[in-house]
Amino acid sequence: MSPAAKAAPDQGNPASTAGEQRPPTGDGRTRGLQGAGAWLLARARHSAPVHAGLAAAVLACVVFCLGGLLAGTYPLGSHTRNIVDLGNQYLPYHAYWRTMLLGHAxxxxxxxxxxxxxxxxxxxxxxxxxxxxxxxVVFFPADKVELALYVITTLKITAAAAAMAVLLLRLRRGPWQVAAVLGTAYALSGWTLDNGATVPMWLDGLIAFPLLCLVGEWARTARRPVLGPLIVGLAWTANFYTAYMATIGAALVLLIRLFTADETARRRLAGLLHAARGVLIGIGLATPLVLVIFKATKVADPTPLVHFQPAAWQDFAARLLPATTSTATPALFIGTPALVLALTLPFNRAVAARTRAVWSAALVLVALSLNWEPTHLIWHAGASPNGIPFRQTFVLCGLLVIAAWLSTADGLPALPALGAGVVLVLALGAAGHGREVVDRWSYPGFAVALLVGLLAAAALLLAKRRVPGARALPVVALALFVLAQGGETVVTGMRTAELQLKEVSWSPRLGPAQYDMAKAVAAKDDWPRSRTDPGNVPGGNDEMVVGGQGAEYYSSLTADDMSWMLSELGFGYYAKGRHTMSLDNPVTDAIFSIGTRMHSQPLAPPQTDQVPRAVTTSTTSAVPPLVTVRSGLDLAHAPQRWDASAFVNQEMVLGARVYDPAARIVRANPAKGAAVLTTTCTPGAQVYFWGPQYTGTATLDGGRPVAFDGHLPAVRGSMQAVGTVPASGTVKVALSFFGHLRLPQQSIGCLVRSRLDAAVKQLTATGATDVRVGGHTLSADLPAGSTGTAVVAVPRISGWRCSAGDGHATSARTYLGLIAVPLDGKATSISCSFQPPGLTLGGAVGVAALICLIATGWWYRRAERRADARAEAAVA
Structure with a gap:
């Protein structure tokens, strides 16, 4: 703490005044009593944030769990919680994270x-x-990863509640019990229940906002110059995306605090400079990771451009009600009692006029900024997101909770202010009437919570009049406040979970289907001699859960080069290219050295309240090694562009003709929604149908219908086998579809297996004799005299560097999307290593930030020692 901060009282806390610093007067006994009272008062003040934080954490945990219990969701019920990305991304990533931390990945x-x-x-x-x-996650067994994720989610919510409760008492002294309830209101806002609980990584931003506001308070009074940047760095490391939004919100709170306090312009400027230094150092500490993410985002599969669509203001009002859910509108619910208290602030004459005016204006401006495209882009770092557009809503929820605290910290607002708040809430509730997001539980829950909240207010008013039993009335009022706030939130949590299962996509819970597949994959695993692909198990990112080495991958950072390559080879995808899928095709199995392919046949359609069960089988085939040598391939003259046919592209990457030459396909359209494709092929060949944007069925004459589901740009259909060419050589594929028929020019390919077997045999004979794979390295021994190009069956994403023999490692070359290493006939080995782009520069920035942090701590420590020395000299 700087000497100036030591000498000055806490300007941000009305209860901390210069008058409290006066030494006690009177006789010794009086001074002793005053000293004891001061000690007890100070102890109570220091313990209040602890009590508030603990109470908020417990209350948030209980309320959140009760909502899940009433909804019957796992682990308190049988229904799945794996909504959209929770099941397709976060659950598999945590399963893989556990495996990696335990050294088994x-x-x-x-x-x-x-x-x-x-x-x-x-x-x-x-x-x-x-x-x-x-x-x-490491403290949970492999079959309890879902439970681990639920515990982690709950702990994040409780941490956010505790952090907000502590912040409220730091902003203004008041009853810690009320701070605890409002902290819970923030942590269990509609944003948390509707968005954050199913996207757990965003909950770190929920925690970050009150913590960063605390950092701003420390900066304002020149305190904790080392801890502040560390918290900023931790927040940006935990989840830089929502930490960015939380930083904007905390900066706004700091500006409000600076310009509503009676401080000089010099002290305001100093506070801003302290905060800027702390934020810059903190972000610098997180840069090694943030820059890697930024670089990966630049090369990620680009999703279609999203144009922001403002929400109707009636929907804004409706989302303040309980039990509403929507991905297209901001989830603003904080509980009706807390909302009433927040809306009393503009009318509460017990609060300074400047504070009321600035905070009220800030709330209105932030609400407007959510729905205006230029400020919407600022909140989202310049890019309108796919999916949920109002991801910054938790900041506005936090500001509303702070406003509620400022209006009630000194006691219940007077009747005029309280009445005005109730009228505003009723008007907002009426404005949301009839909107699509409103649930049948919304208005009953709203009415009951408002009524119980008003009863709590009445109990406090009666307590002030000293009616009989007045001493118990504050306790009754608090109980009613907790009941109104918590009960309404429980109902909101319950209905949100129930509505999500009905309205959005979901994945089944982990069960025997995944565990049986994991055992089968482990038994067949032959990595790195060949890959074992688990195929498409129920859910997403299957390999992260069951093991193996396949194509399926779902990430916001899915490399564009990899996604594009797989698409051109006939693979399908979801999520506009960021969720690549497995492809059951012998040619691509040979290209990617998939020696064992697993198959999972579900025993029943997936149900929300049932664990999946399936029959697991496998097929094994001979495939080339992970590294093959193409003696006639010169990268300078290699194909640089893909063909329009996925069948031709597969042959180019494999280096051999394995499909029948493209024959003329005759289309017959006897009726709308039906067509027949006719062509000729080698008898006995395998027939594959490819229609990236085809939705319907394809049936080979005499065979069974095969379903296809292509909806570009969101979903790309995979190539699939439909049967075997009959002895006549005539291939007739009947199509049944909806809408327009859009097919590529060559939608049918006939694979002659003997040609593929010959190609595999040749690639195996000339390929690597030994392949070794480390955590992020790959090396292979090659036959002596190998020339041409070594092709590695690994997507050439940014970050790979390779060398041949003892040569210098350079940025890896590419052959149609795969890593390629030129050979000169002398090298008998190749080696490749991967370093995430941005790590070197980010590491340098991180080291520089660490030096700045150490220098800051040293400078402040030195200033404190000098101040102490001057104080001792003055006393002497």
């Missing part, structure tokens, strides 16, 4: 060998797993 912190045929894991780690809470 194929890769390391840099490379995930299980997904996408080899992906940049450090970027994914920073996006999904860098919160300290995520380390708790």
């Amino acid at each position: 194929d890769g390391d912190l840099f490379v995930n060998w299980n997904s996408g045929f080899g992906s940049n894991f450090l970027g994914d780690f920073g996006t999904y797993l860098s919160s300290p809470f995520d380390l708790l």
